[in-house]
Amino acid sequence: MDIQAVRNVLLEEARELLATYEHTLLDIEAQGLDGERINAIFRAAHTLKGSSGMFNLQRVVSFTHLLESLLVRVRSGEQPMGGALISLLLRCGDYLSRLFDKVAEGLDDEDPDPAQRAELIAALEDYLGSVQALKPLAGVPAGSEAQDWLIGIHCHPELFHHGLDPLPFIQYLVGMGELLELALDRELIPSLEDIDPETCYFKVDLLLRTTASREALTQALEFIQEDCDISLEPLEAIVAEAPEAPEASEPAPVESAAPASAPAAPAASGERAARRDEQSMIKVDARKLDQLIDAVGELVTRSARCRTLSLTSARETVETFVEEVDGFIEQLRDRALKLRMAPINEVFQRFPRVVRDVARDLGKDVELQIRGAETELDKTLIDKLADPLMHIVRNALDHGIEPVEARQAAGKPARGRLLLNAYHESGSVVIEVSDDGRGLNAAKIRARAIERGLIGAETLLDEQGVFAMIFEAGFSTAEQVTDLSGRGVGMDVVRRSIEAMRGTLEIQSTLGQGTCFRIRLPLTLSIIDGFQVVVGEAHFVIPLEQVVECLELPANASARQVMSLRGTPLSYVRLAELFELPRDPAARECLVVVQHGQQRTGIVVDRFAGELQAVIKPLNPMLRNVPGLGGSTILGDGRVALILDINSLLATPRRVEHA
Template identity: 40%
Template structure:
């Protein structure tokens, strides 16, 4: 079932608003960059034109006010000012509020809309004010450049009327781009007995001479691209129109368009009648096809100019719910494939084994392809934070610049959505607590403008996101005093910085001297930690007083299917993310005795702490004479987990735990094995903390 047109418009408009915000922030830094001005204008024009087509007249009228101003900016009549950018950002928020209202959100304040419209009219010169209510599309729709002629075939789906779209509105908008010849094709209209009055049987051939590029033409059909057949071809490329001898003949055009076979053309060329008449008389082409080809021929004769077209991009919009369902089905398929492999391994049947291996290969490819489809660049989230930093810094009277890198790093869309709020909390804290006021920075020998650097990078099957500022850093003594006051540590306890700084992620923990509308109530950083842990991630914080703070967040690429290591303790099965596993070694009774009661094992002359999972989960039964230690690495720390046996690698389809088990320590989820039994997924970061606490307690007891 296809999306409703209104839903398609709103979805596209939201994407355009994100692009608009990014362009406006760039324009604030480079007000003379006409490429950015063009991007702002195109975004506004697309929202305006499509809004009018789908019945969003209020949005269309309001956006026209902004478009008129930026049309004058494009022509060099008025300059870009900071006030103009501020008003545009407010207008962008107002358009978003209108879209939200159309989707069932809160009612928009119409007085705010009127005030913003008046503010934009104030930017217009007096000579333009009277004309600001008139459409400027026909005059300024096309991009500056050489004139070219395009052949366009628009064949809408038969049910386009039922979707609320009027094809004639699209054709009118297309005609505004330049000089157009439109030919309606009627050969698909059935007899009256078979005619469905609610269906569209017409399609159109358009010969368009314009300065607009392919993208501008395609934008006219952007909201019906999934419900039509559309071809856009430049017909004056290769310099053919500069050569008077290269005039295309009617038959050549028909063959090129695919309306006539070349053999049929050669057969009728000997006739004395005009070619078009002969072709129609012989029933080889319809009269409409000849009319369209003649229109193209006339346009080619008139038009002089040449520029090769850009390649058209091919894409397909799919609702997110369908992708989620696809991933769920692939997960179930992985589980069934695991059962098939296990069954084949237990039988001496070469045919079954061969089929099992082939299914395993295909399922693995399908899994990787499906997960890649859900991958999005994290830059879509990064771009939102530029506005956050700009507005919040202005409210606090600070000068702050946001730098980003690694915006093309890809993550599962679900992870990106759930990562937004934690990153907002961290950046707000950096702005409020980290970056000093400009005068204080100057006194400290720093530039007045502070910097927050947001970076993303791949690390195995995880992504590391780093938020770094050059502010005053964390006050170690204040954090320690607060931790002692709250009973989190003793007065004589000494903790390394990385452990001490973890206290700021506790609920109600704040060292702020005053409460502001940004922070200071001790809420936020505990939300960050819970959100990151819910993503099976880890968070680390480092700070240098007077120089700044760096927070590193490590999260998995996807929450759906992971490669893991399957281990066993007695009859119970557990899995660990394979990306965290470094190696597996044996643990004998002799090794345990040599540690003198401490949970340490020597690995190539290095002592590694370990956690006996049998004791941690209180699993009864006899320990084997030789146990296995799975060595993991997390944020540079090596910790081992003692199990009875290492079974091997496993494709783990992650299943969330029920509400009763969400607080189970050391467990982050579950998975179904090939034999139908359940294996628990170990929460490695939480278990690492447990191992370190045990080792610390053992050390203090000596």
């Protein structure tokens, strides 16, 4: 299990959250307080507290706890927001940033500025009326411990021409610690006949044990950093390899142990080799990957254009050539996209600890099962999935699984069961969080939704529709407010995050037996196989994996928006009507049957233009808020086509409204 991978996610996340926290505070100062803004800073503090707790970052947790408590009061209106408070909150953010900098260096237990911390805590407590006095922190500040770093240096060919040689740098690194391993990639050096003697082919990986910080290591390589690809990965803190201490009443720190309690034992070389193996997954800089994918995207676009040209000039040879290129590009695309793929375990592996701690806090007995941890999906999605999944799991623990007595009274096993499951299904990744708890009470949810004014008393909703209410902002059925999910960081955030990933969320629930949250995500965000359709002058792309079949619209079906397809009723919509597009009313119409979730719906267009690979580009800002559009793409002839987001297109029955 690669704790470091998760740790990096935590750090990245913390930086993002703190950035949001800060700019939102500045917005409040400049433009005033509103619900959305106070929610945003509250969520940032809340999430920081939650995820830091998983890594036992007690300094962050205790500090953000105070911060969060104060923000709760601001949100409820008890505490007015003013200039002085904003300044205090900003300084709290600065302090947290510095705290995370220490964490990034692996110095979890070191306070960057104890005096400032004390001062900020005193100020926060002043606002809070000292009710939430803080327990003194246990543990002694850690000195810097030796850590193993995996350092990769891949020189660019022209390095020598800049008066550089990698050897002195390696010598210099060796001087900073103990060189455990070094592997030079000799395969990259051509044979004597082929070698360009003034080109650098040097690529080396080294494993260095050192007390030096990341900054110091980066500094050491400063002069060659422009002429090399350098990777710098800390392996797990050496102390974490010591045999696990018998569980004491205090939870044992997983990630960092105080040096007093766990002396750094030198790892046996066998273990080291094993860890090296675990590192055989190469970390690739996401930006470089994006550049690669961009390049592939350009290729795909060019090739499409090439195809168009070849068809107009109708030369067979060109066509054969283009076909070959197409095959090659497809291969390239698949490989490039695979680079982005990572096992979902990267996020799943956070949960055993979370479930254990949360269940313990709630006094519940819960067993977590994980299935399909090896299922792969886009790395960006994995990162974005962490938060919503955390909310759902906490929600399940909080509201789903009953306390032991209630379970026994209901004749269920005392120990509750929570299952995290992931699998691939027709071009999507499905992630399920299911519990064997009390299930959702549709009647109660409906009543609550009416009470909250989310729906009218007479609104007709099927069970899915009722369940979907829990994702509405301002909905909460928690009778008992706990400090985990009960503070109102709601499921609405979950829904928004999932939708932002072009995913869908559905709930299955049986009262008294349990609930299953099912997230369905696309495999990737970059390129899709699409089916091109035309309405009037406008071109659209439908994700191919959702296309079931294509047929001509029967002439008699035009009045009611339902037709019979081989005996089964099929409702359909006209794209021309949805988007108010001009078209020749006399033109014949075609129908694309699409699958979304468990349903099928027809989409009526003028004609089909065939399959294509669409490189997804962001939408023009003017179109960004139009439901039903997922992006745009450039066609082979240079025209722009809009990519339909079928799920949002068909999510709600729409009425055409004239602006």
